[in-house]
Amino acid sequence: MPAVIEGFDLPSLRAQFPALDQEVNGRPLVYLDNAATAQKPREVLDAIAQFYERDNANVHRGIHELSRRATENFEDARARIASFMNASEPAEIVWTRGTTEAINLVAGTWALDNVGEDDEILLSTMEHHSNIVPWQLVAERTGAKVRYIEMDDQGRLALDTLSDVLGERTKIVSLGHISNALGTVNPIAEITRRVHDVGALIMIDGAQAGPHRPVDVQELGCDFYAISGHKMCGPTGIGVLWARRELLEEMSPYQGGGEMIRIVERDGSTWAEVPHKFEAGTPNIAGAVGMAAAADFLEGVGFDLIAEHERTVVGYAMEQLSQVPGLRIYGPDSLDERSGVISFTLGDAHPHDISTILDSEGVAVRAGHHCAQLVMRHFDVAATARASFYLYNTTDEVDRLVEALDTVRGIFAV
Amino acid sequence: MIEPTLNSLYQQLILEHYRKPRNRAELPEHTVEVRMYNPVCGDEIRLQLRVDGDRIAEAKFIGQGCSISQAAVSMMTVKLQGATLAEADALVSQFINLMHGDEAAARDRTLGDLRALQGVSKFPVRIKCALLGFDALQEALKQSRLEAGAQ
Numbered sequence: 001m002p003a004v005i006e007g008f009d010l011p012s013l014r015a016q017f018p019a020l021d022q023e024v025n026g027r028p029l030v031y032l033d034n035a036a037t038a039q040k041p042r043e044v045l046d047a048i049a050q051f052y053e054r055d056n057a058n059v060h061r062g063i064h065e066l067s068r069r070a071t072e073n074f075e076d077a078r079a080r081i082a083s084f085m086n087a088s089e090p091a092e093i094v095w096t097r098g099t100t101e102a103i104n105l106v107a108g109t110w111a112l113d114n115v116g117e118d119d120e121i122l123l124s125t126m127e128h129h130s131n132i133v134p135w136q137l138v139a140e141r142t143g144a145k146v147r148y149i150e151m152d153d154q155g156r157l158a159l160d161t162l163s164d165v166l167g168e169r170t171k172i173v174s175l176g177h178i179s180n181a182l183g184t185v186n187p188i189a190e191i192t193r194r195v196h197d198v199g200a201l202i203m204i205d206g207a208q209a210g211p212h213r214p215v216d217v218q219e220l221g222c223d224f225y226a227i228s229g230h231k232m233c234g235p236t237g238i239g240v241l242w243a244r245r246e247l248l249e250e251m252s253p254y255q256g257g258g259e260m261i262r263i264v265e266r267d268g269s270t271w272a273e274v275p276h277k278f279e280a281g282t283p284n285i286a287g288a289v290g291m292a293a294a295a296d297f298l299e300g301v302g303f304d305l306i307a308e309h310e311r312t313v314v315g316y317a318m319e320q321l322s323q324v325p326g327l328r329i330y331g332p333d334s335l336d337e338r339s340g341v342i343s344f345t346l347g348d349a350h351p352h353d354i355s356t357i358l359d360s361e362g363v364a365v366r367a368g369h370h371c372a373q374l375v376m377r378h379f380d381v382a383a384t385a386r387a388s389f390y391l392y393n394t395t396d397e398v399d400r401l402v403e404a405l406d407t408v409r410g411i412f413a414v
Numbered sequence: 415m416i417e418p419t420l421n422s423l424y425q426q427l428i429l430e431h432y433r434k435p436r437n438r439a440e441l442p443e444h445t446v447e448v449r450m451y452n453p454v455c456g457d458e459i460r461l462q463l464r465v466d467g468d469r470i471a472e473a474k475f476i477g478q479g480c481s482i483s484q485a486a487v488s489m490m491t492v493k494l495q496g497a498t499l500a501e502a503d504a505l506v507s508q509f510i511n512l513m514h515g516d517e518a519a520a521r522d523r524t525l526g527d528l529r530a531l532q533g534v535s536k537f538p539v540r541i542k543c544a545l546l547g548f549d550a551l552q553e554a555l556k557q558s559r560l561e562a563g564a565q
């Protein structure tokens with residue numbers, strides 16, 4: 001049995017998540033689909049309810065008391081996320097619907113303005129589709145070429161071949177910090193230095209990093225960084241693009257509408273200050289409030305303790321799963337190089353069937369290509385099953401997973 | 415002990431078709447070919463028919479995916495060999511009835527091995543898997559008729 005971590009009270013932590021306390025198909029729920037979205041603690045649910053119950057009004061528009069409070073809530077949330085990511089100032093935080101929209105924003109503004117026919121956009125084969133397709137759209141419109149950093153057989157970026165694909169034609173590089181399909185943690189600071197050496201910019205898809213580790217954009221040194229609220233215990237429909245102020249200032253607006261303008265005239269308009277220039281229309285105010293509450297919650301628990309606990313649970317899961325006959329784990333062998341995701345296949349049982357059988361025992365995992373078809377192709381599989389862990393998962397739940405996999409083995413005679 | 419609803423889903427016959435699919439091969443002389451893809455799970459079926467007049471002379475498929483989608487299409491092709499287009503239409507609608515939990519369909523012997531799939535009706539998210547091959551069949555029948563009409 002893994003050791004108890006001092007200062008980390010797992011039962012009382014779990015008690016703060018109402019959704020964890022339920023039965024599914026007659027068994028206590030084991031929620032192992034955290035890479036898709038995390039459950040929400042009471043603190044976040046309360047913050048959202050309180051906003052709607054007491055402070056709800058539109059932002060930056062009214063003189064009245066509720067509008068003042070709503071605006072204050074919204075801008076406080078921005079400042080909260082700025083400190084969460086260690087941005088130099090709140091103005092560097094642009095609210096979006098999530099990581100996907102943050103990447104589309106950079107692709108649709110900075111990239112369309114700066115990428116030309118002879119230029120290259122560098123991605124990797126590890127990326128989530130939301131960090132591939134927006135760049136393919138840019139390539140289609142500009143004539144630029146999309147290139148890829150390959151992976152090795154453990155699903156790590158093959159950085160020994162980086163200089164083959166990174167060069168003076170490279171305009172922008174966009175990489176995931178942590179892979180949602182494999183759990184691989186990429187050495188972003190190191191890659192960023194090499195990207196800057198050739199004069200390109202680098203965007204980081206932090207959808208899977210924000211939930212698990214402190215993100216320090218200044219230390220990483222990157223140019224753009226995106227996170228989603230819902231994967232870090234916050235609500236859906238809210239996320240953040242961080243970029244340095246100088247970059248945001250020189251970028252074109254994203255969408256047009258209210259909030260993002262200074263003066264509108266018949267023949268044209270001028271834009272509001274950064275970051276409002278990128279936030280057309282009534283924003284997801286309650287979402288921002290909820291995401292800030294999630295940042296409070298995670299930092300309240302403490303990322304050091306979260307990391308230590310997750311390492312214990314994931315380490316135990318790797319150990320137990322590798323003893324299941326016929327089970328193959330994809331991604332890095334070393335715990336130092338992986339996060340909370342374990343992707344696997346089991347004999348010839350299709351991942352979809354694995355997921356149905358696990359669900360019948362109350363164990364929720366995802367099966368499929370995980371929006372990362374290039375990863376599936378790399379390993380020559382159509383799909384994998386994926387158990388993804390978070391701060392509230394326990395080693396007992398790992399045992400429940402392994403037990404349910406025994407049922408799969410029974411049915412499919414693995 | 416395997417839970418009873420789960421047991422009814424994963425009948426031996428289904429696993430047997432999954433492991434040893436019938437009619438899984440290329441049919442070079444096909445007259446119609448339809449590719450169906452489920453973007454949610456990545457399951458894929460390419461159904462090829464050789465239609466001769468109002469009969470399906472031969473049916474084959476190439477595919478990959480979960481046990482339900484692959485067993486269903488395998489069982490379906492068994493029923494299609496030599497069937498008239500009208501019989502194929504009837505097979506599609508009776509199988510859809512089966513997926514909706516229709517009891518008469520579950521007793522209908524003309525469904526053959528496909529009856530083993532009746533347990534899928536208790537797993538709504540898996541019905542799409544079972545229907546993938548039938549979606550391909552419906553499209554193939556439509557195309558065959560359009561072509562026949564054009565000639």
Ligand SMILES: Cc1ncc(COP(=O)(O)O)c(C=O)c1O
Nearest residue numbers: 098099100128130180205207228
């Ligand atoms: C690595 C990665 N990038 C991007 C996304 C997209 O995030 P969202 O759907 O919140 O925009 C996800 C989540 O689905 C992800 O895991």
